[in-house]
Amino acid sequence: MTAPTRAADAPAVPSSRTVLGLDHVSRVYGSGEQAVHALRDVSIDVEPGTFLSVMGPSGSGKSTLLGLAGGLDQPSEGVVSVCGQSLNGLSRDDLARIRRRQLGFIFQDFNLVSTLTALENIALPLELDGVGARQARVVAAEALERIGLPELGDRFIEEMSGGQQQRVAIGRAIVGDRRLLLADEPTGALDSATGDEVMALIRQLADEGVAVVLVTHEARHAAWADRVVFLRDGRLVDESAVVSDPMSLLADGPRRGDW
Amino acid sequence: MHRHAQPTGTLPAGRKGHASVRLITRLARRDIARHRARAVLVILLIALPVAMVSGLCTIWSSDQASIGSAAATEQTFGDADVVVGPIDSWDGKCHQEEHLASTACKEAGTKETPAADLKRQQQALASVRLPGVTLEPVRTASTTVNWRGLQVDAVIVAADQFKLRTTQMTLPKGATAMPGADEIWISAEAAQRYDWGVGRTIRINGADYKVAGISRAGSSPPVQIWVAPGSPLAAGGDLTWFGTGRVPSFAQAVALNRQGLAVMVQRNYAEWGVGGGDNASTVAATFGVGALAALVTATIAGAAFAIGARQQRRTLALLGATGADRRVLRRLVTGQGVLLGCIGAVLGAALGVAYGVGIMFWRNAETTTYPDAIEVSWAMSAGAIVIGVIAATVAAWVPARAVAKQDVLAGVRSAETASRPRAVPVDRAGPGGGRDRHRDVGSGALPASPHTPRAGRTHRSPGDPRRYVPLHPDRRMHRAALRRDRDQPALDPRCGGPALRRRTPVATFRAAGPGPQPGPGSRLRRRLDGRDGAVLSGADDGRRPVPDGSEELRPFPSRTCGDRRCGRLFPAPGEPRDGGKRGEGGRE
Numbered sequence: 001m002t003a004p005t006r007a008a009d010a011p012a013v014p015s016s017r018t019v020l021g022l023d024h025v026s027r028v029y030g031s032g033e034q035a036v037h038a039l040r041d042v043s044i045d046v047e048p049g050t051f052l053s054v055m056g057p058s059g060s061g062k063s064t065l066l067g068l069a070g071g072l073d074q075p076s077e078g079v080v081s082v083c084g085q086s087l088n089g090l091s092r093d094d095l096a097r098i099r100r101r102q103l104g105f106i107f108q109d110f111n112l113v114s115t116l117t118a119l120e121n122i123a124l125p126l127e128l129d130g131v132g133a134r135q136a137r138v139v140a141a142e143a144l145e146r147i148g149l150p151e152l153g154d155r156f157i158e159e160m161s162g163g164q165q166q167r168v169a170i171g172r173a174i175v176g177d178r179r180l181l182l183a184d185e186p187t188g189a190l191d192s193a194t195g196d197e198v199m200a201l202i203r204q205l206a207d208e209g210v211a212v213v214l215v216t217h218e219a220r221h222a223a224w225a226d227r228v229v230f231l232r233d234g235r236l237v238d239e240s241a242v243v244s245d246p247m248s249l250l251a252d253g254p255r256r257g258d259w
Numbered sequence: 260m261h262r263h264a265q266p267t268g269t270l271p272a273g274r275k276g277h278a279s280v281r282l283i284t285r286l287a288r289r290d291i292a293r294h295r296a297r298a299v300l301v302i303l304l305i306a307l308p309v310a311m312v313s314g315l316c317t318i319w320s321s322d323q324a325s326i327g328s329a330a331a332t333e334q335t336f337g338d339a340d341v342v343v344g345p346i347d348s349w350d351g352k353c354h355q356e357e358h359l360a361s362t363a364c365k366e367a368g369t370k371e372t373p374a375a376d377l378k379r380q381q382q383a384l385a386s387v388r389l390p391g392v393t394l395e396p397v398r399t400a401s402t403t404v405n406w407r408g409l410q411v412d413a414v415i416v417a418a419d420q421f422k423l424r425t426t427q428m429t430l431p432k433g434a435t436a437m438p439g440a441d442e443i444w445i446s447a448e449a450a451q452r453y454d455w456g457v458g459r460t461i462r463i464n465g466a467d468y469k470v471a472g473i474s475r476a477g478s479s480p481p482v483q484i485w486v487a488p489g490s491p492l493a494a495g496g497d498l499t500w501f502g503t504g505r506v507p508s509f510a511q512a513v514a515l516n517r518q519g520l521a522v523m524v525q526r527n528y529a530e531w532g533v534g535g536g537d538n539a540s541t542v543a544a545t546f547g548v549g550a551l552a553a554l555v556t557a558t559i560a561g562a563a564f565a566i567g568a569r570q571q572r573r574t575l576a577l578l579g580a581t582g583a584d585r586r587v588l589r590r591l592v593t594g595q596g597v598l599l600g601c602i603g604a605v606l607g608a609a610l611g612v613a614y615g616v617g618i619m620f621w622r623n624a625e626t627t628t629y630p631d632a633i634e635v636s637w638a639m640s641a642g643a644i645v646i647g648v649i650a651a652t653v654a655a656w657v658p659a660r661a662v663a664k665q666d667v668l669a670g671v672r673s674a675e676t677a678s679r680p681r682a683v684p685v686d687r688a689g690p691g692g693g694r695d696r697h698r699d700v701g702s703g704a705l706p707a708s709p710h711t712p713r714a715g716r717t718h719r720s721p722g723d724p725r726r727y728v729p730l731h732p733d734r735r736m737h738r739a740a741l742r743r744d745r746d747q748p749a750l751d752p753r754c755g756g757p758a759l760r761r762r763t764p765v766a767t768f769r770a771a772g773p774g775p776q777p778g779p780g781s782r783l784r785r786r787l788d789g790r791d792g793a794v795l796s797g798a799d800d801g802r803r804p805v806p807d808g809s810e811e812l813r814p815f816p817s818r819t820c821g822d823r824r825c826g827r828l829f830p831a832p833g834e835p836r837d838g839g840k841r842g843e844g845g846r847e
Contacts, residue, residue, distance in 0.1 A: 072580065072668040093584040100582020111577050111671065115289035127282040128583050172581065 017084060019180050019211035020046040020069055020103075025078030027064050027234075038064040040234040041078070046213060048179060051206035053214045053225035061234040062215040063184060069213060070105055070182050071095035082180060100125045103180035104173025108188035110165040112157045112172070118164075119144060119153035122171040129176070143175040144168075147201060163194035167201060174205060181205060183214045187221055199224045278587045287594035290571060297567050298599055301651070304560040305603025308552035309647035310611035316545055316639035317615025324632035330427065334477045336525040337424040339501035343387055343394070345380035346521045348372060354516035357509055360528045362521035376519055383518035384498045391505030395423045396488060400496030404463050404482070406453055413449070413463075413482040417493030418501070420485065425501050427629045428485075431472025437487035442471035444485040447627035452481065463492060477629035549643055553650035560654040568592050568658035575662055576670020588663035589656070596655020597648065604647030608640045 027039040039061045046052050054062050067073040068080050071087045072095075080087045082102050087095060099105075104125070112121045123140035127133060144153050147167040157165055166186055173181050183202060187195030203224045206212045214225060222228050230238035291298045324330060336342060346355070346362055349372045353364030372380070387394065397418040404411040418425050419437055431444055438444055443463075445455055450473045460467050463484070476483050486492050507515075512522040568575075575588050583591075612635050623630040 067668045070580070072671070093586070096579065096582050096584040098582075099580065105580050105671075107671065111573075111580070113286075113574055113577060115286065115293050115574075120285075124578070125582050128278045128578070128581060128587060130279065133279070133281055 017047075018045045018081070019048050019050075019083055020044070020213065021079070021081040022065070022069065023079040023081070025065075025068060025075045025080055027061070027068060027073065028076040037234050039068070039075075042231075042234075042236050043078075044229060044236070046180070046211045048211050049206055049209045050227065051203060051212045051214065051225040053216060053222035053228045054231060055216060055219070055222050055228060056231035058217075059233075060231040062231055064234075065231070066105075066182050066184050066213065066215050069180075070103055071098055097129075100129050101176070102178055103182060104175075104178050106166065106169040106173050106181065106183045106186045108185040110157075110162070110169045110189070112165060112169055114157045117154050117156055118149065118160065118168045118171075121157065121168055122175050124172060125178075126176050131176075140171070140175055143171040146174075147171040161194070162190050163197055166190060166194075166198050170198070170201060170205070174210060179209070179211055181210050181212045183212065183216075185216055186214070187216070187218070195221065278583065278590075283587065283590050283594045284598070286591055287598055290567075290574070290591075291595060291598060294567065294570065297563060297570075301560050301563045301567075301599045302603040302606060304556055304563060305600050305647045305651045306607030306610060308549070308556045308650075309604045309607030309643045310614060311552060312545065312549035312643040312646070313608045313611025313640045314614040314618070315548070315611075316636045316643065317612050317634075318618055319545060320634045320636035320639065321615070321619045321631055324634040330477065330632065332525060332528045334427040335523070335528060337426045337428075337501065339395075339423055339425065339503060340525050341389070341392055341500075341502040341504075341506060342523045342525075343384070343389070343500040343502065343515065343520055344523070345372070345377065345384065345497070346516065346519050349376055349380065349519045351376065351519070354513050355521050358527045358530070359507075359509065359512055359522055359524040360530070362523060372519075380519035381498055383515075383520055384500065387500055387515070387520065389502065389507055389511065389522075392502040392507065393504050394500040394502040395419065395425075397425050397499045397501055398488070398493040398496040399499065400493045402464055402484075402492070404461060406461065409453075411449075411453065411482055412480065413484050414480050415484045415486060415490075415492045415496065417486045417488050417490050417496065419488050423501050423503065427477030429475045429629065431474050434472045438471040438485070439487070440490065441466070441468055442486075443468045443492070444472040444474050445470055446481065446483040447473050447475045449482040449484075451627050466491075468492075475627060475629050545639065546642060546646075549646050553646045556647070557650040557654040560651060561657055564592065564596060564655040565658040565661075567595065568655075568662040572662060572665060572670050576665065576667050579665075579667035580671050585663040589659045592659030592662060593652060593655045596651045596653075596659070600648040600651025600655075603651060604644040607647055608644050611643065612640055 022042055022044045025039055025042045026037065029036045029038055042061075042065065044052070044065075054065060056062050064073065068075050068087075069082070071080075071082070071090070074088065082098055085098065085102075087098065090098070105111075113124065116124065119137055119140050122143050123131075123133070123136035126136035126139060131139070141150070141153060144150055147170055149164060149167055149171075152160065152164060152168075157168070160168065166189075169186070170181070173183075181202065186202070187198055190198060199221055202212055202214065206226070212225075214221065216222055227239065229236055344362055346353070346364060348364060348370055350364070350370070353366055355361065355363070356365045395418060397416065400415045400417075402413050402415055404413050416425070420428070420430060421436060424430075434444075443461070445461075449455055450470070455461060455470050457470050457473060459470050461470065462468075474483075474485060484492070506524050506526070507522050515522055571592065575583075575591065578591070579588060616633055616635065619631060619633045623633075
């Protein structure tokens, strides 16, 4: 697997403001002796157009980080902000509003609503936000075209391949001018070729300005990112730009910045 | 680095900030279509008590119509507008009330009319004339019939029922005129009780009379005998006039009252003459029973909705992750309750009305008395529908509340662990074969594994029983998928058939993983291994590239098939399932 190439001559866009900010964030489950520190003092900033990959072994806190970033969980300490808006202390309904307007999730198992067509799945966040069905479908059709499935809008999810489903999930995550894409092992249920196609699409979206946070086990997928952070036992133990040999990130032994 | 800070889509205007009823209805409708068995159960749970209440209300309404004011008026007046008869408890001075709906005096006495006054009343009746009113005489007498040693009390009515029906009764079948001088009509109840069929001769007052017809009368006495006017059987009986035409004035009535006669007006009788039944308490009791039934229904249907909401946890968690707030999640489940409640309640009301009407028809066919009126109380049925819808809504609301509070993150995680591979038709998976773990890779050359039928909601392919096609929420699309599937050639699992394509052979056998696999010594394993005998290995795994970039599954050489193309599903015992390539492209 070769590392993906990017347009080297593309102009760099100056970072405007942070799309996702984690400021000394910790997450503890339970209390006392039973306390489990899922995340410890993690600080990450993700700017528009940045593709950040989060790697780490199982139980290192990757999914917890993603849940916190997406407002699905609340930090025990620290501040999580999306597009400058702190998520701390917001009600569940306010968090839901941020999720449907500012960010989108994609999951390993696609997690699309099986009773809806591809187009309806993509239009879902808009319709949940009160956009009329017809208008939402027009916007969803644009998103469907962007993800390369313009002709499959009327298909139900179960009639699509895994790669197509994940593309639809990506379409749902970005529709309606959302700036943050949170991906939890999006290629985990795909074969390598389809996974690469999905990664290429995510890369393309990042190049178009979407901030992407990708949680993955696989170094070759992390290699698509601009930055890679490594979590171990809830701590951010390494952060680097993409390395030439991404497999080295998964190697045993002390890491730079480990404490 | 190539980056554009461009918007990632057109931001539509007109966001209301909350989901539309249309979206919620669509999701609820699709989920109902997906879980038809549960939907039918809930519909039945709602429909049954509504049907019970609606049916009882129909029967009760019909009974009320049969014993109520309309029936009582018909019983008293028949087809007459006016009845002139003696005043009850007449003291020689009193007069009727202005509404002319009763034969009693205004200041009703308790003493019976003296015999002398009774005689005077009858004499006055004989010469009654009312301008504008056509009067028909009716004589009523009581007698006793000796029948096989029994003394049977009977009431004899002498009137021309063909000119004017004087009470609630049916005319005998085939009768065109009143019975002759030695003939009688009898009530159906008497005919049944004493076996007096048509043609039988009965001895009354020392003379023999032949039963010429049987009539169904509205009420007691059970033994009624109708004869023609002037029959000796009614001689000496009490005279009453039944008339049609102009209604007498109160002044005319007072003039008659002075002679001990009363005038009853049919149109006033329903309002003034019939004591009102305790309708309010009956209605309250019916709706009390209905509410109780609805409560029971809500409890039982609540369990069904709770199961449904539990099944929907995944979808609801996904919607929550997508941005649905708790109100939307709640409304999704309650929306199903309202939809199913409406369907169940309307269905139940229709069934109940049909049941009630059917019961009334059956009762009328069985009874010997005047047939009851069949009256459907639409208002009460509407009330039962409302109760049913409320019950369904409440039943759905309780689990909706609980499920809307669920932790979205936990719901999504459980959704991920709970998700299973699903089968898709080969032709819908697109070039390259789609998801490797789908059973489509087994089309033809690869027999489906034993656990295939459990993978998702699938339907056995009509073209190839070893293949499965997903159940589609839309029936038409599902049929289309089946048709497409049928058009594909069914392949011999051992030999022949077109080549199969798949993207990555590595993931193929891993993806076949969840679920039982044939063990080393199992029958299926022996059958498969004995069939082709070749060992799947990384060096020769039977696949070769095809021009479109995917790979072609090349059948293995076989001892049994010779040069023919054969396929196999599982690697030999001890051999890695993924042909030694695991980990190359798949995840750990």
